Amino acid sequence: MTENMWAFQPTAGHLGGTDLTGYTVRASDGTIGKVDKHSDGVGDAFLVVDTGVWIFGKEVLLPARTVHRIDAQERVIFVDRTKEQIKNAPEFHRDQHLGNGGYREELGTYYGSGAPFGGRPA
Structure with missing residues (x-):
């Protein structure tokens, strides 16, 4: 299930090679950053x-x-998660986690868990 998390949904409208840098990212309940x-x-x-001041x-x-x-x-990029779900995701540190x-x-x-729109598995 987790391997499918690393591919765009067919309905997303993403064209390979498009530079998304600087696009605003909106969760289902508001903007989270760029x-x-x-x-x-x-x-x-x-x-x-980059979440800016939203999560410090x-x-x-x-x-x-x-x-x-x-x-x-x-x-603008629309994601199908709430701000709270994104905030509660495992913490990301670029220098440690990209690879x-x-x-x-x-x-x-x-x-990708069975919880609606993600969330820590029970």
């Missing part, structure tokens, strides 16, 4: 979002599967 880095590699797609300047890593829709004209398979597995499990 894309600082992204990957659209096959089976390795994700967004690194931290970054979060979102698997591509969380992307519901991309509005290229408005430069860390264990962290990606943990994050994939968190977002």
